[in-house]
Amino acid sequence: MDLDRGVEQFDAVIIETTGLADPAPVAQTFFVDDEIQAMYKLDGIITVVDSKHVMQHLDEKKPEGVENEAVEQLAFADRVLLNKLDLVPDLAEQAKIEARIKSINTTAEIFRCQYSKVDPKHLLNLNAFSLTRVLEMDPEFLEAEGADHQHDDSVSSIAVQFPGELNILKLEEWISYLIGDPARANNLFRYKGVLAVKGHDRKFVFQGVHMLFAGSYSDDHLWGPDETRECRFVFIGKNIDKESLRAGFEGCKQDEKLRFAVGDNVEVQTKEGWKDAKVIGLWEKGCPYRLELKDKVLIALLEHLNISHNLHCSKGVT
Numbered sequence: 325m326d327l328d329r330g331v332e333q334f335d336a337v338i339i340e341t342t343g344l345a346d347p348a349p350v351a352q353t354f355f356v357d358d359e360i361q362a363m364y365k366l367d368g369i370i371t372v373v374d375s376k377h378v379m380q381h382l383d384e385k386k387p388e389g390v391e392n393e394a395v396e397q398l399a400f401a402d403r404v405l406l407n408k409l410d411l412v413p414d415l416a417e418q419a420k421i422e423a424r425i426k427s428i429n430t431t432a433e434i435f436r437c438q439y440s441k442v443d444p445k446h447l448l449n450l451n452a453f454s455l456t457r458v459l460e461m462d463p464e465f466l467e468a469e470g471a472d473h474q475h476d477d478s479v480s481s482i483a484v485q486f487p488g489e490l491n492i493l494k495l496e497e498w499i500s501y502l503i504g505d506p507a508r509a510n511n512l513f514r515y516k517g518v519l520a521v522k523g524h525d526r527k528f529v530f531q532g533v534h535m536l537f538a539g540s541y542s543d544d545h546l547w548g549p550d551e552t553r554e555c556r557f558v559f560i561g562k563n564i565d566k567e568s569l570r571a572g573f574e575g576c577k578q579d580e581k582l583r584f585a586v587g588d589n590v591e592v593q594t595k596e597g598w599k600d601a602k603v604i605g606l607w608e609k610g611c612p613y614r615l616e617l618k619d620k621v622l623i624a625l626l627e628h629l630n631i632s633h634n635l636h637c638s639k640g641v642t
């Protein structure tokens with residue numbers, strides 16, 4: 325893709341896709357194409373809605389295996405321009421359209437307009453794909469859960485929040501399961517989360533498009549001493565099993581006590597087999613145990629250890 329061909333200086337590139345485009349491959353190009361990544365960052369996806377005809381398009385039944393592109397374009401959006409409102413003067417009808425859009429995508433901000441007249445500051449420099457921006461996820465979208473979700477759209481979103489912390493190892497396992505199967509990942513359009521990780525001061529932020537996932541501890545956002553530690557995520561996708569997503573996310577919570585305490589003697593599975601070790605620290609940098617091997621080699625942090633399978637009680641230790 326040679327977006328800047330023949331142009332010497334520019335601030336940004338705005339790509340207008342055709343009305344029938346699936347936005348996912350366009351967005352994914354910015355994650356996977358090295359050349360594109362070196363020069364560009366994806367700022368945001370804006371979907372312009374023709375208020376007069378949108379309901380009809382959203383209701384269109386497609387043949388088996390064919391996506392409803394109007395639904396997908398809304399599902400991927402960071403901003404929605406609810407345009408041509410002069411053609412839908414009835415306020416109740418406008419509210420119905422807006423509720424329908426929210427039922428597909430709880431996070432995208434909606435701007436009501438005519439002739440797409442919206443202050444460009446709401447459309448540019450969104451940084452919607454930056455992890456820092458994900459951190460600023462508007463808590464209001466969580467309240468949208470109570471909004472009208474009655475319509476039987478196969479594309480919808482779910483936002484979940486719980487107070488407390490999660491175990492990053494459990495989260496990694498769960499996310500790998502979710503995006504590991506291409507068929508399942510294909511139905512996950514976009515997802516974002518901000519998390520309090522047990523044993524870590526920094527906020528953990530993640531986001532993804534289908535199978536492409538990025539997550540890291542924020543360099544400049546720490547949980548404040550008086551801030552309530554909490555975890556939130558939003559998923560937008562097709563035929564998403566909301567209850568299993570909720571249960572999967574909540575299953576990453578870390579509230580139960582660890583099996584072993586500092587000072588306990590344990591056996592740890594290493595490449596060379598089971599070795600005697602001693603627990604010398606708990607919950608450092610998100611990892612449950614710091615162990616000292618009996619031969620004095622320190623296993624720094626058990627980042628990649630499955631704590632339920634790779635750690636045993638030593639003989640004689642309860």
Ligand SMILES: Nc1nc2c(ncn2[C@@H]2O[C@H](COP(=O)(O)OP(=O)(O)OP(=O)(O)O)[C@@H](O)[C@H]2O)c(=O)[nH]1
Pocket residue numbers: 343407408409410411437438439440
């Ligand atoms: N009444 C009304 N007409 C509008 C509004 N916005 C755009 N239009 C008209 O709708 C028609 C299509 O507008 P475009 O902006 O070209 O829409 P588009 O979907 O990008 O069309 P393509 O050229 O196919 O890409 C034009 O005649 C516009 O003047 C609006 O808010 N109200």
